[in-house]
Amino acid sequence: MSSLRIRLFQATDIAFADTVRALAGWNQTKDDWLRFVNHQPDGCFIAEWDGQPVGTATTTMYEDKVAWIGMVLVHPDARRRGIGRALLEHCLKFLKPRVACIKLDATPLGKTLYDTLGFKDEWTLQRWQTERVELPASPMKYHVRQWREADVEAMQILDANAFGVMRWPMVKRITFQRARWHVHETVKKRIVSFGVMRKGARGHYLGPVVAESIAAAGPLIKEFLTELTNQPVYWDKPYGAKELAVSDLLCRSILKDLPNQPIYWDIPDANTGAVELARRLGFTPQRLLIRMFLGENNWPGDPQKIFALAGPEIG
Numbered sequence: 001m002s003s004l005r006i007r008l009f010q011a012t013d014i015a016f017a018d019t020v021r022a023l024a025g026w027n028q029t030k031d032d033w034l035r036f037v038n039h040q041p042d043g044c045f046i047a048e049w050d051g052q053p054v055g056t057a058t059t060t061m062y063e064d065k066v067a068w069i070g071m072v073l074v075h076p077d078a079r080r081r082g083i084g085r086a087l088l089e090h091c092l093k094f095l096k097p098r099v100a101c102i103k104l105d106a107t108p109l110g111k112t113l114y115d116t117l118g119f120k121d122e123w124t125l126q127r128w129q130t131e132r133v134e135l136p137a138s139p140m141k142y143h144v145r146q147w148r149e150a151d152v153e154a155m156q157i158l159d160a161n162a163f164g165v166m167r168w169p170m171v172k173r174i175t176f177q178r179a180r181w182h183v184h185e186t187v188k189k190r191i192v193s194f195g196v197m198r199k200g201a202r203g204h205y206l207g208p209v210v211a212e213s214i215a216a217a218g219p220l221i222k223e224f225l226t227e228l229t230n231q232p233v234y235w236d237k238p239y240g241a242k243e244l245a246v247s248d249l250l251c252r253s254i255l256k257d258l259p260n261q262p263i264y265w266d267i268p269d270a271n272t273g274a275v276e277l278a279r280r281l282g283f284t285p286q287r288l289l290i291r292m293f294l295g296e297n298n299w300p301g302d303p304q305k306i307f308a309l310a311g312p313e314i315g
């Protein structure tokens with residue numbers, strides 16, 4: 001008789017987890033796995049079949065209100081044995097007494113499973129991708145700079161308005177990975193957008209980007225792309241001493257190949273400003289994801305203010 005067991009994810013499971021991640025062609029890194037476990041050590045799980053690891057699932061709780069389920073992966077040799085369903089049911093058993101609303105961003109394959117567990121569709125998003133960036137001419141100058149500790153309060157408010165609940169502890173953890181992180185500040189010193197660009201296993205990942213409007217998000221996103229084509233360097237720690245100069249790099253329209261890897265960018269379809277900007281910058285839609293929820297969707301956030309997800313596995 002074969003046996004299935006679900007147990008807690010340990011840091012020593014990262015090598016296995018990253019292998020199934022790579023087999024699925026996903027973009028997360030070993031640093032991401034470590035972040036999931038550090039953020040929710042009691043809520044990340046491994047499925048074992050006859051004592052061997054065969055599947056993964058992570059959960060991420062925000063403010064005891066909303067939680068995300070992510071990284072639901074079953075090794076291709078072990079699929080269609082009920083392992084995916086067992087992992088999901090285990091996550092739900094863990095989360096239901098702890099939060100009012102459980103969310104996830106489903107692939108069409110995952111959705112067939114989540115539908116049967118009672119999840120409802122909320123909205124759709126697309127993964128956009130490019131290997132070649134079209135940087136448009138801009139006569140304007142903007143103040144886009146690395147963020148610092150004094151900006152955090154304003155960023156937290158922006159983020160909570162967009163996302164629906166406070167997720168700062170998780171965002172802060174992302175900035176401690178190899179990443180670049182910026183804010184866009186008006187002449188009156190108001191922070192109107194912030195964002196992160198980080199390195200994934202298969203490509204650069206733009207997100208999260210949160211902004212008051214497309215006018216606030218555009219310069220920030222263009223700054224990331226300009227830097228990436230000029231100087232693809234990632235910082236190891238946030239709040240470093242380096243302050244970026246006022247961005248005046250966007251005075252010419254340039255078409256540039258990216259060094260080595262594509263950029264991925266996950267955009268809610270409802271954010272038509274972000275969708276239009278992605279098209280203009282040379283991105284094309286690559287695949288569909290469906291945001292789904294279970295329970296009371298009391299903190300829906302505002303997709304018009306979400307210009308890039310933090311990741312389908314964390315919202």
Ligand SMILES: CC(C)(COP(=O)(O)OP(=O)(O)OC[C@H]1O[C@@H](n2cnc3c(N)ncnc32)[C@H](O)[C@@H]1OP(=O)(O)O)[C@@H](O)C(=O)NCCC(=O)NCCS
Nearest residue numbers: 072073074079080081082083084085106107109110112113
């Ligand atoms: C999605 C995934 C986790 C399912 O894992 P699994 O262990 O094969 O799933 P289960 O055996 O528990 O199947 C559960 C249900 O999922 C659905 N399902 C799973 N694989 C399917 C397939 N290839 N086609 C259609 N439905 C499928 C079915 O409804 C199935 O119920 P059934 O067995 O009664 O028909 C697995 O296919 C996988 O790792 N895919 C790649 C990564 C991915 O897409 N993850 C989901 C992210 S949202």
